[in-house]
Amino acid sequence: MQIINHDEIIEELNKKVDLSNDNINYILNKAKKLKGLDYDDAITLLKVENEAQINKIFETAKFVKDEIYGKRLVLFAPLYVSNVCNNECLYCAFRKSNKTIKRNTLKMEEIKKEAEALINQGHKRVLLVSGEGLAKKALPYTLDALEAIYSVKNANGNIRRINVNIAALEVEDYKKLKKANIGTYQLFQETYHRETYKFMHKSGSKSDYDYHLGAMDRAMEAGIDDIGIGVLFGLYDYKYEMLALFQHIRHLEERFGFGPHTVSVPRLEPATGSDIASNPPYPLSDTDFKKIIAILRVTIPYTGIILSTRETAETRREALDLGISQISAGSKSNPGGYSSKEQSNEQFSLGDHRSLHEVIEDIVDFGFIPSFCTGCYRLGRVGADFMDLAKPGAIKSHCYPNAIFSFSEYLEDFASANLKEKGYSLIKDMMKTEIHKERIKENIKIALKDIENGKRDVYV
Numbered sequence: 001m002q003i004i005n006h007d008e009i010i011e012e013l014n015k016k017v018d019l020s021n022d023n024i025n026y027i028l029n030k031a032k033k034l035k036g037l038d039y040d041d042a043i044t045l046l047k048v049e050n051e052a053q054i055n056k057i058f059e060t061a062k063f064v065k066d067e068i069y070g071k072r073l074v075l076f077a078p079l080y081v082s083n084v085c086n087n088e089c090l091y092c093a094f095r096k097s098n099k100t101i102k103r104n105t106l107k108m109e110e111i112k113k114e115a116e117a118l119i120n121q122g123h124k125r126v127l128l129v130s131g132e133g134l135a136k137k138a139l140p141y142t143l144d145a146l147e148a149i150y151s152v153k154n155a156n157g158n159i160r161r162i163n164v165n166i167a168a169l170e171v172e173d174y175k176k177l178k179k180a181n182i183g184t185y186q187l188f189q190e191t192y193h194r195e196t197y198k199f200m201h202k203s204g205s206k207s208d209y210d211y212h213l214g215a216m217d218r219a220m221e222a223g224i225d226d227i228g229i230g231v232l233f234g235l236y237d238y239k240y241e242m243l244a245l246f247q248h249i250r251h252l253e254e255r256f257g258f259g260p261h262t263v264s265v266p267r268l269e270p271a272t273g274s275d276i277a278s279n280p281p282y283p284l285s286d287t288d289f290k291k292i293i294a295i296l297r298v299t300i301p302y303t304g305i306i307l308s309t310r311e312t313a314e315t316r317r318e319a320l321d322l323g324i325s326q327i328s329a330g331s332k333s334n335p336g337g338y339s340s341k342e343q344s345n346e347q348f349s350l351g352d353h354r355s356l357h358e359v360i361e362d363i364v365d366f367g368f369i370p371s372f373c374t375g376c377y378r379l380g381r382v383g384a385d386f387m388d389l390a391k392p393g394a395i396k397s398h399c400y401p402n403a404i405f406s407f408s409e410y411l412e413d414f415a416s417a418n419l420k421e422k423g424y425s426l427i428k429d430m431m432k433t434e435i436h437k438e439r440i441k442e443n444i445k446i447a448l449k450d451i452e453n454g455k456r457d458v459y460v
C-alpha cells in the first residue's frame with residue numbers, strides 16, 4: 001500500500017502552473033464557496049511567491065475561517081507524562097543519547113496532581129504526550145494514565161477530553177486505546193521525505209518510516225475515527241511536506257471515507273542537546289508559516305488546525321485570523337511541570353510563557369471567544385459525523401452556544417473581575433452578531449442563567 005508517492009510529488013513540484021492573477025482569483029473565489037479545493041489548486045497556491053497574491057490568499061483564508069469557525073478558539077494544555085525515550089530523533093531533547101536532561105516517568109499519583117493543577121487553572125481538555133521509553137509497558141501505562149486523569153474531579157471541575165500523542169501502535173493496541181475514551185489520536189510524520197526521515201531518526205522503533213507512516217491506517221482500522229496528523233516544519237522543504245500531507249489525507253479519505261480531524265503545524269524549536277533543533281536545515285519564515293496555515297484553511301476548511309505554544313504570542317495572534325482553530329495555552333513540556341517547581345527537562349523551549357489566564361485575556365481582547373467545549377466528542381459526533389456537523393449553519397447552532405457555555409463556566413469559576421466583565425461583554429456582542437435565530441438566543445440566555453446559578457457542564 002503506497003501512501004506517499006515521492007515521484008509524483010517531485011513531478012508536481014517541477015510542473016509549471018498558471019500563476020496569473022486571473023487564475024489565482026479564480027481559485028480563491030472557489031475557496032470562498034467553503035467546499036475546499038482540489039489538491040491541484042492547493043499546489044498552485046503553494047507556488048505563489050508574489051506578495052500581493054499571498055495577501056489575497058490570507059484574505060481568503062480569513063474569510064473561510066470567519067464563515068466556518070467564526071470567532072471561536074478551542075484551548076487545551078499538553079500533559080507530559082514521561083521524557084524517557086528509546087528513540088534517537090535528532091531534533092528532540094528527549095532522544096535517548098541526550099545526557100543533558102533528567103529523565104522522569106510520572107507515577108499515577110503524580111499524573112493526578114498534574115491533572116488537578118490543570119483543572120485548577122480552568123482547563124477541560126488535555127493532550128497526553130509521552131516519550132517512547134516504556135517499550136511493551138507503554139500501552140498499559142498510557143491506559144492507566146488516561147484513567148488517572150479522568151478520575152480527578154474537584155470543586156473546579158474535571159478533565160472532559162484527553163487527546164493522545166504517543167508512539168505508533170499495532171491495531172490491537174489502538175483498539176484498547178479507543179476503548180479508553182480518548183479524544184483525538186495524534187501522531188506526526190515529522191517529515192514525509194524518506195531520506196530526511198532516515199537521517200533525522202537514527203535508531204529506535206520510530207526510525208522505521210513505513211511503520212510510522214502506516215500508524216493512522218492502523219488506528220482507523222481499529223475504529224479510531226478521530227485522528228490528528230502533522231509535519232514538523234523546518235526539517236525539509238515545506239512545499240514537499242505540504243504535497244505529501246495532502247497525499248496522506250487523500251489516501252485516508254479514499255480508504256476510510258474521511259480524513260483527519262486535525263492537522264498540527266509545529267515549527268522546529270530549540271531543544272537542549274540538539275544542534276539541529278537550533279539550526280533547522282530548512283528554516284521556515286513567518287510568511288511561509290502563515291502561507292501554510294492559510295492554504296490548509298482554504299483547502300480543507302472543515303479540518304481543525306492546531307497551533308502549539310511553541311510559537312510566540314505575536315505569531316499566534318496573526319495565525320488565529322488565518323485559520324487556526326485550536327491552541328495550547330499555559331503549557332509546560334516537562335513531566336511534572338504543572339504541579340512542581342521543576343522547570344528544566346523541557347522537550348523544547350517554549351516561545352510563549354504566558355499563563356492560561358493571560359492567554360485568555362489576550363484572546364478576548366482580540367475578539368475571540370475561548371472555548372473549552374467537548375460536546376461533539378461526548379455526544380459521539382466524530383469522524384464523518386463531525387464533518388457533517390461542521391457546516392457553517394450547524395456550527396452556529398451547536399458550536400457557538402457550546403463555546404459560550406464553556407467560556408461562561410470559566411468566567412464564573414476562574415476569571416478576575418476585569419476579565420469577567422470583558423468576557424461577558426464579548427458574549428453579548430457575539431449573541432448579536434453571530435446568533436441570528438431567536439429560539440437559539442433564548443436557549444443560550446436560559447443556559448447562561450443556569451451557569452450563573454451553579455449548573456456546570458452545559459452543552460448541546
Ligand code: SAM
Pocket residue numbers: 091092093094129130131132165166167187188190206231232266267268269270271277310347348
Ligand atoms: N514520542 C512521540 C512521537 O515522537 O511521536 C510523541 C511525543 S513527541 C514529544 C511529540 C512531538 O514533539 C513530535 O511529534 C515532534 O513533532 C515534536 N517535537 C520534538 N522535538 C521538537 C522540537 N525541537 N521543536 C518542536 N517540536 C518538537
Ligand code: SF4
Pocket residue numbers: 085086087088089092093094095096130131132206
Ligand atoms: Fe522520543 Fe518522540 Fe522525542 Fe522522538 S520525538 S525522541 S520518539 S519523544
